[in-house]
Amino acid sequence: MTFFAVDELVVNFGGIRAVDGVSFEVEAGQVFTIIGPNGAGKTTIFNLISRIYDPTHGRLLFRDEDITTVSPHEIARRGIARTFQNIELFEHATVLQNLLLGRHAHAKPHLFQEMLFLPGVRARERAHHEAAEKVIDFLDLQAYRDSLVVNLSYGVRKVVEMGRALCTEPALLLLDEPSSGLSVEETADMAFWIQDIRTLLGITVLMVEHDMSLVGAVSDRVLALNYGRAIASGTCQEVQAHPDVIKAYLGA
Amino acid sequence: MRFAFKTAYDYDLGLFRDPVQRRWYGGLLAAVILLPLAVPSYLVDISLVFIYGLCGLSLMVLAGYTGLVSLGHAAFLGIGAYAHVFFLQDLGLPWVVSVAMAAGLSAAAGVLVGLPALRMTGVYLTIATLAFALIIQEVFTRWEHVTHGLKGRPVDKPVIFGVSFASDWAFYFLCLAVLIGGLWLTANVLRAPTGRAWVAIRDSEIAAQSMGVHLARYKTMAFAYSAGLMGAAGALFAHKIGFLAPDIFSVLLSIQFLLMVVVGGLGSLHGALYGAVFVAMLPVLISEARDRVPAWIGQVVAGLGKDAGAAAYLAVDRFVKQPGLEPGIFGLILVLFILFEPLGIYGRWRKVQLFFSTFPLYKRATFRRQKSYMRSERLR
Numbered sequence: 001m002t003f004f005a006v007d008e009l010v011v012n013f014g015g016i017r018a019v020d021g022v023s024f025e026v027e028a029g030q031v032f033t034i035i036g037p038n039g040a041g042k043t044t045i046f047n048l049i050s051r052i053y054d055p056t057h058g059r060l061l062f063r064d065e066d067i068t069t070v071s072p073h074e075i076a077r078r079g080i081a082r083t084f085q086n087i088e089l090f091e092h093a094t095v096l097q098n099l100l101l102g103r104h105a106h107a108k109p110h111l112f113q114e115m116l117f118l119p120g121v122r123a124r125e126r127a128h129h130e131a132a133e134k135v136i137d138f139l140d141l142q143a144y145r146d147s148l149v150v151n152l153s154y155g156v157r158k159v160v161e162m163g164r165a166l167c168t169e170p171a172l173l174l175l176d177e178p179s180s181g182l183s184v185e186e187t188a189d190m191a192f193w194i195q196d197i198r199t200l201l202g203i204t205v206l207m208v209e210h211d212m213s214l215v216g217a218v219s220d221r222v223l224a225l226n227y228g229r230a231i232a233s234g235t236c237q238e239v240q241a242h243p244d245v246i247k248a249y250l251g252a
Numbered sequence: 253m254r255f256a257f258k259t260a261y262d263y264d265l266g267l268f269r270d271p272v273q274r275r276w277y278g279g280l281l282a283a284v285i286l287l288p289l290a291v292p293s294y295l296v297d298i299s300l301v302f303i304y305g306l307c308g309l310s311l312m313v314l315a316g317y318t319g320l321v322s323l324g325h326a327a328f329l330g331i332g333a334y335a336h337v338f339f340l341q342d343l344g345l346p347w348v349v350s351v352a353m354a355a356g357l358s359a360a361a362g363v364l365v366g367l368p369a370l371r372m373t374g375v376y377l378t379i380a381t382l383a384f385a386l387i388i389q390e391v392f393t394r395w396e397h398v399t400h401g402l403k404g405r406p407v408d409k410p411v412i413f414g415v416s417f418a419s420d421w422a423f424y425f426l427c428l429a430v431l432i433g434g435l436w437l438t439a440n441v442l443r444a445p446t447g448r449a450w451v452a453i454r455d456s457e458i459a460a461q462s463m464g465v466h467l468a469r470y471k472t473m474a475f476a477y478s479a480g481l482m483g484a485a486g487a488l489f490a491h492k493i494g495f496l497a498p499d500i501f502s503v504l505l506s507i508q509f510l511l512m513v514v515v516g517g518l519g520s521l522h523g524a525l526y527g528a529v530f531v532a533m534l535p536v537l538i539s540e541a542r543d544r545v546p547a548w549i550g551q552v553v554a555g556l557g558k559d560a561g562a563a564a565y566l567a568v569d570r571f572v573k574q575p576g577l578e579p580g581i582f583g584l585i586l587v588l589f590i591l592f593e594p595l596g597i598y599g600r601w602r603k604v605q606l607f608f609s610t611f612p613l614y615k616r617a618t619f620r621r622q623k624s625y626m627r628s629e630r631l632r
Contacts, residue, residue, distance in 0.1 A: 077464050096264065101448050101449070101465075103445075109470070115437040115441055122262075
């Protein structure tokens with residue numbers, strides 16, 4: 001069974017081919033990292049997976065199903081959650097409210113029941129709160145539970161955003177530059193969170209990352225991109241030593 | 253600073269933050285119930301505050317919570333009003349059924365506008381709703397069989413289950429009851445998944461989508477809910493004005509509704525009500541001032557000399573009796589709000605509250621908006 005696979009993915013933006021025939025496969029339980037210089041197409045691949053962009057060619061497979069044409073809101077329900085490079089939290093809501101929105105993948109609209117707040121709505125809300133509180137405990141966010149996101153530091157917001165993604169109970173978690181904007185200590189903490197997410201929650205992680213210390217600490221496999229093409233893949237050491245990768249970063 | 257000690261999830265699920273808050277709202281309700289005894293001559297004006305409060309709630313859901321600004325809400329008010337009068341007086345349906353059907357019809361119209369409007373964001377959506385309002389106003393004029401066109405249509409006093417609500421104080425309590433019902437329903441939706449999805453759409457469409465929010469479905473629901481509330485408000489509004497004519501439901505009224513939610517404070521139910529008080533009571537205050545201010549100033553200046561007092565009286569009297577003073581003051585207050593308090597009356601109240609509750613640690617940046625109000629615009 002294929003857990004997650006990207007097959008010959010191509011996307012054109014006008015005359016620019018941002019992703020050019022990239023294929024890779026992520027096994028269940030792995031931490032898979034995509035690296036590459038700026039503009040290599042890493043975030044574009046994430047946006048293709050979360051269906052914000054439509055690929056020109058190629059297929060996305062998740063748990064043996066083709067998700068290339070699934071609508072964007074359906075992706076979360078299938079079990080793929082993501083974070084964003086420049087944090088997309090709901091800033092004037094509390095941490096708890098942000099996490100509860102993460103539970104939306106498990107909610108159906110029941111407008112009339114909700115207008116009257118019938119017992120069924122209350123029971124479902126309790127279940128959502130319980131799930132959100134578990135994530136708060138897992139990520140040690142108790143102290144920030146009721147504070148507004150605008151009042152939190154950047155590092156905490158990164159963790160909250162990861163928590164919101166965890167609230168959807170995903171099978172595959174996409175992390176877009178989890179360490180960007182974090183201090184050295186916060187980055188080290190982030191490495192622990194990612195390891196815990198993999199080993200304790202059993203969630204497969206696909207991430208885009210620049211910080212090679214973090215990449216080396218958590219990744220099982222690494223894929224290097226340059227100008228939309230895959231140039232190397234393997235373990236972190238193999239990829240770091242690959243001549244094409246050195247050339248891409250340092251020039252010929 | 254007060255800390256809530258929470259021991260069950262239900263603490264976060266309740267309508268009120270804690271028992272203290274519940275008592276405050278209880279006190280407010282008692283005050284509103286006793287108000288007719290204190291100011292018997294203003295009952296009709298305060299009834300209008302309640303009806304505008306419903307309108308404010310309706311637009312607050314759409315503009316304040318979902319981030320979809322509509323300049324055509326007077327059309328939904330009109331649909332509710334005309335539909336109610338048609339069901340009640342032409343078809344002879346009972347009052348409660350008629351109001352429910354008017355709200356339902358208005359909600360259906362909301363879905364109709366919402367569906368094509370979903371492809372538009374920001375100011376384009378606003379223009380589409382404006383166009384809708386103009387078309388509907390034309391329909392009110394032309395569809396004489398139902399609306400009686402420009403001749404206008406008288407509205408009977410409400411009779412519910414055989415009880416007449418013709419007197420001012422009975423109508424006051426009818427409007428109050430409907431407003432409280434509307435508030436309760438809206439607060440319920442806002443604390444449930446649907447309300448959270450609306451707020452998510454307002455703050456970041458892209459993140460909302462990644463969390464599994466079906467954007468089109470929830471935007472349509474917001475339109476339908478908002479239009480439904482507006483329809484119910486329209487039914488009361490028809491009884492309040494007693495005579496329906498197409499030119500009542502003009503773009504100016506839509507703008508007044510938008511003023512209401514902006515001045516009250518976007519993104520809070522309190523704001524809708526503060527805005528309603530402001531918009532409905534300001535004309536009353538201005539007309540009171542018209543009668544009294546010239547005499548006061550005349551008396552004060554009369555201390556300098558009798559002739560000067562009479563001259564001052566005449567000058568001030570001529571100034572305040574000029575036409576156009578009312579919209580001028582409205583406009584001035586709006587400009588001042590947008591310049592100095594974009595978060596509205598409720599925003600100011602929250603700042604004062606937070607200042608005292610976090611006393612030495614208050615920071616202004618809490619209320620600084622890092623992104624423009626309609627953040628979603630940059631995604632398209």
